[in-house]
Amino acid sequence: MIKDSYSSDSELIAGILNDSEDALRQLYKQHFPSILQFVLNNNGDEDDAKDIYQEAIIVLYDKIKAGSFELNSKLKTFIYSVCRRLWLKRLKLMSRSAGSVTDFQEFLPIEEDLERHEEKDAQLNLMEGALSKLGEPCKTIIEDYYLHNQSMQDIAEKFGYTNAENAKNQKYKCLMRLKKIFFQSNSKTEEVYVRRS
């Protein structure tokens, strides 16, 4: 049995704000069963439940971290509302249902939060896409330096550069290339938005 060390929603939120892994773990484990129940009862399987649940946790996590989460409702209700909306959207995509689901609890309108989340996701995907297009060894160098915060010295050794200066030179070229790819794809998506509206 997992010991619940955070007894209220506000304590959980404070824990997450302090980067406590335990708080996040407890939050994750606490609410998964109700979402699994919701998805299983609405034409989904365990993997679907995992996907939308994790997305909802990310929405909540980002919202807490951004400091814009106000505890007007229970965390449970917020998570359920996000999952419900995400699941409806997915059902619509798969056209498995005419847009109605069996509900297990009350829910809130969370359109704005999801919009913000989708915007952020799009940006992240753009960067992920640019990184994957970058090719080796640039991708690893950039990830090691900027994402994993490794020192130039370690990177130089890992890639067999004679000194850190050479590695810096290489990293600079890689960064320029990444920027180019990123801003190109960024302007492309913006064009698409303009054309659509």
Added chain:
Amino acid sequence: MYGDLNLSNEIERYLKGEMTEAERKHFDSLREADADLDHKVVEQEQFMGKLRAVANRRTLKAQLNEFHAELNIEQISSEVKPKEAKVIQLFRKYTSNIAVAASVAILTIFGTLFVTNPGKQNSTYSALRRDMESIKRSQNALIRNINSTKSHSKMPSAPGTFGGTSFVLSSDGFLITNYHVINGADSIYIQNEKGDAFKVKTVYSDPVFDLAVLKIDDPTFKSFGSLPYTFKKSKSDLGEEVFTLGFPRDEMVYGKGYLSSATGFGGDTIAYQVSIPANPGNSGGPVVDSKGNVVGVISGKQTLTEGATFAVRSQSILKFINSIPQDSLKDKITVNKKNTLSGLPRTQQIKKLQDYVFMVKVYN
């Protein structure tokens, strides 16, 4: 001052806080003096922020997956599995009992029916949608093959499986018909007396009102122009003279009658009873009063009772249009408010009206 590479390195050191106090002060003053440099710093800062966001998201996802792996999914899902499982278990257990009970029930029903065999049959409601299949077969020999002589490229070659009537709601391409006409449709086409044919799609339908809104989905369609009729907002009186146009056959048919009761089948307050000849295919046709106001939509009739046709009231139509959720519609349906039919003789009214009444062909 710096080369590109060095500049970039310096900016990074500055942003990462790796500079000494003195270097930092120097760099700040450079930044203030050089707008171009300042711009580069801001850009680099934002870009690094984006990279950091990717890193954070990756860490978070890995963490969540780790938590997920710690869960005992099987146990949880067995606890929350849909309740149907239980029903099936119960069903299996009691199959034999159910079978005995069911056969007794069936025997009782048929026994009772046989003993008390009613001399008269109960009249029921029948929706007036036309089943094209039966007509097609009976008239097979008489059908002109329109497709070989004229090129109707827009329409599928086979005749529709069901037919009904529909009329224009607003000039920008919205039409109204009965829910039961388009229910279960794969594709829907409409055609009027002039031969204008369009593909349409269902925008919204409601089985309670038995109404559906169609929208023309055809690039060649522009506008219907201004409509000659309006929708009556108030209740109509008994004895009010009304007429309808519809497509019980492939030609438009005019029917005349009067409002005979204020409620529909079984006291249904959504509808009127109209004494008007109506046949399968009339469903969805407008019921128009002598002044040119639409007072209802033909929806069905009572079998075995002569002249009892039912029409959904115009107030119900307006209520139905207002109940359409905003997200089903791109733009609001605005119902016409100017009537140009009033005072005209009937033949002129029909002439003006007939371009706005369409035959609905439903394919499924």
